[in-house]
Amino acid sequence: MDIDWRARAGEVWTVPNLISLSRLPLVAGIVFTLDSPVRYALFALVVLSDGVDGWVARRLDQTTELGALLDPALDKLTALVLVAALFPRTDLALAYLAFFFARDAFVVALVPLVPFLAFETEKVKARLPGKVVTNLQFLAMVAMLVPAAAATEALLWALAVASAVAITDYVVFVAREQTDRAWVHDWRGVAVAAVAVTLTFAVVVQSLLAEQLAEALAALPVLVPT
Secondary structure, eight states: OOOHHHHHHHHHTTTTHHHTTTTHHHHHHHHTTTTTTTTHHHHHHHHHHHHHHHHHHHHHOOHHHHHHHHHHHHHHHHHHHHHHHHHHGGOOOOHHHHHHHHHHHHHHGGGGGHHHOOOGGGGGGOOHHHHHHHHHHHHHHHHHHOHHHHHHHHHHHHHHHHHHHHHHHHHHHHHHHOOOOOOSHHHHHHHHHHHHHHHHHHHHHHHHSSSHHHHHHHHSSOOOOO
16 A cells, blocks of 8 residues: 655644644653753643643544554653653662563564464554553653652552553453464463463562562551451
């Protein structure tokens, strides 16, 4: 299928796409104002632009294929740049970033397999576990912006759990699209995927964050019977 690149280039100048692209200078502004309260206002504008662009596109009847690609791509770029700039201010171990990007890394890793699996990507819709991960990522970035190291650490541990659930959900979904075997479509398929993902995360935690995990468990409140 031939792509009319001139038409695609023209789509950049629609109002919703310009709102989406406004995130780039806003994110750059955050990077250069990390020690100023201005960063909070810029971050709020980033969040606002992310929420408004889709609404404006529907309101003005300016939904485009470029916009459908641009919005999620800018979401990922925004997260990558902000985390790279903000995370060092928390003084947490770099290994925690494995939790923040685990779900996204898994999805990216699946992309080269799509042609071999003959998987129809249009069947993939936003799923609840994935939405939970996205919301926790947002909260973690807010905590990094403050910066609040304890809150960031807690949210990253929560992200580890949520990412494991989301990845399990994706694995089961893809497996069920690939085969009609009965065990894949009942609780046994879910159990196998859950065990495999949990063991993988356990290995990652043990190899990268064993000391931090011990400290986190030690910090949990102990229920003493009265």
